[in-house]
Amino acid sequence: MRTAIPSAIVSSALIEAGRWIDAQGWCPATGGNFSARLSDDQALVTASGRHKGRLTDEDLLTVDLDGQPLESKLKPSAETLLHTRLYQLNSAIGAVLHTHSVASTVLSRLERDDWLTLCGYEMQKSLSGNQSHEATIQLAVFDNTQDMQALAEQLALRWQQAPLNWGFLVRGHGLYAWGHDVNEARRHLEGLEFLFACELEMRRLRP
C-alpha cells in the first residue's frame, strides 16, 4: 500500500516539468500530457487541450485508474487511458510524461518494426537498470490510433509478453516515458530524447 502524496506537491512537480518540456520544444501547440500517481488508485492528470508549458493548478484534475474524473468538471486528457493503464500495469510507476518531439515523431515513423532497438550509446545508462553502452535496449513502437481504449489494450497485451521499461513510442505521434516519480520520468524522457536524436542522425548519415 502506497502512502498518498499531497496533490499540491504532485501538481507543482508536473507544472514545473511542463515548463521544462516546453523549453526543450517537446510539447508544441497543445501536444503532450502528463500525470503523476497520488495513491494506489488515483492520479493527477492534465486537462485536455491546455498548453503544457503554461499549466496552472486549474489545468490538473484527479482521476481514478479507469480514467474517470473525481469531483472535477474538467475534461481529462484525451490520452488519460494510456496513463492509467500504465499505473494499473505496474504499481511502481509514479509519473508518466507524454511528449511530441520532432525526433520521437520522425524516428517512430522511420522504424517499421514493433520495436526500436538501440545499442552503443553511453546515454543508455540514463535509463534505470542499465550499466553499459554495450547493452541492447528495446522500446515498443505502437501504431497510432485515436482509439485510446484499443491502444491501451495493445499496451497491456505487449506487457503480458514482457513488462516494458522506461517508455514506448506511438508511430508518428510521440513518446510516453515514465518513472517511479516525476524526477525519474524526467530523466528517462531526457535520456530517451537524446538517444532518439542520435539514432536519427546515425540513420541520416549511415542509412
Ligand SMILES: CSC[C@@H](O)[C@@H](O)C(=O)COP(=O)(O)O
Ligand atoms: C496538438 S494535437 C495532440 C493531441 O491530439 C494529443 O496527442 C495530445 O498529446 C494532447 O491531448 P490532450 O487531450 O491535450 O492531452
Ligand SMILES: [Zn+2]
Ligand atoms: Zn499526444
